[in-house]
Amino acid sequence: MRANGRRVWAFGDDTWDGLLPNAFDRASFYPSFDVKDLDTVDRGAVAGMEEALAAPGQWDVAVAHFLGVDHCGHTYAVDHASMHAKLRWTDEVVEAAAAKLxxxxxxxxxLIVMGDHGQTMTGDHGGQTPEETNSVLVAAVFGDEGQEEEEGVVALDGKLLTRAARGDCGARTSGNWTDGCLPIMPQLDFAATLALMMGVPVPFSSLGAVSADLWALAHPADRPGV
Structure with missing residues (x-):
């Protein structure tokens, strides 16, 4: 992104700095390996996100990487009061960001809200089961003030090169989601789709394809039948 003139801010999990040093115009990262610490990285991510939301026109991509749910799974497992509280808090953070946009x-x-992996009921995510490799992506497009918002959700499939049949599941927009029936997008497709949506080349080594569901969310005129 930055090599193509996009201004990128990132906050939260310091894995980003380890993988992509000097790739950000503004960044604040925090140590990520203390699984008993449920809040430090998340608070830093929120502070960075609030800074970005208060600075319209100064960035093109802002990443806020939270770790509290991940660490809570490791420390307490999924069905625990601490996890329930962390999920409620995370919901409030997302709602506040959406309201600002x-x-x-x-x-x-x-606005994209996604998990980089799932986890088992015991909080593991080593990659042995679909519960660990699969995740979900929720996106919302906000227009100029007064324009209608568009929302969509897809399941992220962690299996390489698998583009599962959607059956009767089409792109979901506001008020039209069906429980248990979501479009499926291979994780490989995310980078390719986001690159085109941002107007930059698809990474050379990417094997991903453009997700019709995510693309149509931002470009409603491209939806089938429109």
Whole structure:
């Protein structure tokens, strides 16, 4: 992104700095391996996200990587009061970000909330089961003030090169989601789709394809039948 002139901010999990040093125009990272610490990285991610939301026009991509749910799974497992509290808190953070974007100060904006992996009921995510490798992606597009918001959700499939049949599941928009029936997007497709949505080349080594569901969310005129 940055090599193509996009201004990138990132906050939270310091894995980003280890993988992509000097790739960000502004960043604040925090140690990520203390699994008993449920809050330090998350608070830093929120502070960075609030800074970005208060600075319209100063960035093109902002990443806030939270770890509290991940660490809570390791420390307490999934069905625990601490996990329930952390999920409620995370919901509130996302709602606040969406409300800020809906005010229109950032113009046309895309909010993506996604997990980089799943976890078992015991909090493990070593990659042995679908519960560990699969995740979910929720996206919302905000237009200029007064324009209608568009929302969508897809399941992220961790199996390499698998583009599962959607059956009767089409792109879901506001008010039309069906429980247990979501479009499936291979994780490989995310980078390719986001690159094109941002107007930069698809990474040379990417094997991903463009997700029709995610693309149509930001480009409603491209939906089938429109």
């Amino acid at each position: 809906a005010q229109g100060q950032h113009g046309r904006a895309l």
